[in-house]
Amino acid sequence: MIDSTRKWLRRNRTNFAVGIGLLGAGYVAGQYVLSKIAETRQRMNEDRVAKENLRRRFQQNQEDCTITVLALLPTVTENILEALPVERITQDLQQKKAERLGRSAGALDTSSAIPSSGPSSVTDDDGKSLASFQSESYVHASQMAASNSASEESGAPKSMKSKAQLWNDLKISSITRAFTLLYTLSLLTLFTRIQLNLLGRRNYLSSVVSMASHSPQDPTISLENLDDDDVEPTYGNDFETNRKFLTFSWWLLHRGWRDVMEKVENAVKAVFGPLSPREDIPLEKLSALTLEVRRRVEGATPEERRSHQWLSYLLPPPDQEELVLRGSGMLKSPSSSEPPSILSPPASPISNLPPSAPSTAPLRRLLDETSDLIDSPPFTQILTLLLDSTFSHLTDHEIRTDAYRLPDPSNIPRIQEVADLDTGIAKAKLAAILAVVTRQAHAIGSGVPNKYAQAIEGVRELEAFAAVIYSSHFEFEALGDARGEGTKEPPPRRDEAAEEKNEGGVVGAATGIFESVWGKIIGS
Numbered sequence: 001m002i003d004s005t006r007k008w009l010r011r012n013r014t015n016f017a018v019g020i021g022l023l024g025a026g027y028v029a030g031q032y033v034l035s036k037i038a039e040t041r042q043r044m045n046e047d048r049v050a051k052e053n054l055r056r057r058f059q060q061n062q063e064d065c066t067i068t069v070l071a072l073l074p075t076v077t078e079n080i081l082e083a084l085p086v087e088r089i090t091q092d093l094q095q096k097k098a099e100r101l102g103r104s105a106g107a108l109d110t111s112s113a114i115p116s117s118g119p120s121s122v123t124d125d126d127g128k129s130l131a132s133f134q135s136e137s138y139v140h141a142s143q144m145a146a147s148n149s150a151s152e153e154s155g156a157p158k159s160m161k162s163k164a165q166l167w168n169d170l171k172i173s174s175i176t177r178a179f180t181l182l183y184t185l186s187l188l189t190l191f192t193r194i195q196l197n198l199l200g201r202r203n204y205l206s207s208v209v210s211m212a213s214h215s216p217q218d219p220t221i222s223l224e225n226l227d228d229d230d231v232e233p234t235y236g237n238d239f240e241t242n243r244k245f246l247t248f249s250w251w252l253l254h255r256g257w258r259d260v261m262e263k264v265e266n267a268v269k270a271v272f273g274p275l276s277p278r279e280d281i282p283l284e285k286l287s288a289l290t291l292e293v294r295r296r297v298e299g300a301t302p303e304e305r306r307s308h309q310w311l312s313y314l315l316p317p318p319d320q321e322e323l324v325l326r327g328s329g330m331l332k333s334p335s336s337s338e339p340p341s342i343l344s345p346p347a348s349p350i351s352n353l354p355p356s357a358p359s360t361a362p363l364r365r366l367l368d369e370t371s372d373l374i375d376s377p378p379f380t381q382i383l384t385l386l387l388d389s390t391f392s393h394l395t396d397h398e399i400r401t402d403a404y405r406l407p408d409p410s411n412i413p414r415i416q417e418v419a420d421l422d423t424g425i426a427k428a429k430l431a432a433i434l435a436v437v438t439r440q441a442h443a444i445g446s447g448v449p450n451k452y453a454q455a456i457e458g459v460r461e462l463e464a465f466a467a468v469i470y471s472s473h474f475e476f477e478a479l480g481d482a483r484g485e486g487t488k489e490p491p492p493r494r495d496e497a498a499e500e501k502n503e504g505g506v507v508g509a510a511t512g513i514f515e516s517v518w519g520k521i522i523g524s
Helices: 002-011 013-083 086-106 120-136 141-154 163-212 231-235 239-272 283-298 302-307 318-327 360-374 377-402 430-446 451-457 460-471 474-482 494-502 506-523
Strands: 280-282 427-429
Touching (some): 013 239, 013 430, 013 451, 086 163, 163 360, 163 377, 163 460, 239 283, 239 318, 280 430, 302 377, 377 451, 427 430, 430 451
Antiparallel strands (some): 280 427
């Protein structure tokens, strides 16, 4: 029995060896497949967590942009309200009316006491117009009395302008003030998005580099760089660089808005100048007049709008960059503690600051990239969409409901008679429209909640533009860091960078990829 079994095993030993080999190979292959599946699952989970972390940080960055805009807006609003004192012009008109009423009350014949006041209907229209300014704008009768008493005590000279001149100044100033605030709000929003998304992208890159330099036992991404390497200067993640870069919004808040105001004021004078405050303005005509002002400011054709340069409103020229840092308090003035005025001698560009100035090279790179983004065609396209939303909210919602007494378009039901939707016959006095515009100027600059900022947040392309900035140029920054840019010598100034872009340098290639990615997003 034993011999027969031994012979059987000897005859089938080859089969047994093959079978055992196959079982072993199958086990090894199975373990390999299971390990690969586990590895793939782990990698997918890590990618999902990384994408979720990136999305969460991006969304938080956009919320920070909105908060920053609302925090900076009152500063420029105060400057614009001071430069265009609509309330003071209204006080002068009230004084004119009070003097005329006093003369007419002391005379026996009212018509002979006011020879230049015109017919009684004209006087009534003026009274109604001023009453609308008192009741509908932020100027109340108590404020008028207090202001008049204060001006009398201080001995301030009275306005020597005629009533027609005061009404014309009131018309131009009120419209210019509201439109300037809309342009400034849109520019400030877009500029802040560029700034914070550039810094957010660099902070994210810094955290990734910091994670790569850690040991495998500590794979977490830290928002702070605890290493002693040169990651922060390379990616511009140091606190001083970020602070200096963010303070460049000072230029728009204190200088750039003046250029915007001058351009808007010239357009308003050309378009609204011939109109009388007592003239009836249909809603369609008001929309057409507003559109004409925008065409004169931004450009009448798409080519003119694309060629319009907004860089001078948002960033100073290179010889005024140190002025911005000193005016914002980041650098101390060598001569005095007072911030320099615009009439001060030209300051030095950041690239020419002394070597003791910290973080000049990363700051130079941030400013150059910001100027490239502002000069790119997507910037003008997004700015046009933001202005469309803000001007539409002003004319199609606020003026429509307050001046024309029409229902808000967002509250109109879908099924309604065509006659009810016809707004061509709706008219309003220009004086009543000016009162609404005067009130809305305060709402644009300091409204809580700010409906105009909410209208801007509703523009879907704005978040897409921010996403492109946040996620683009990664490979070019890594390439520049590998070459040692930002550590050995400062990068070129903005004018030199523009020449390199035209010659097809790294900046030009990065801008080309940015525009191509943006085109794909718009196309989708």
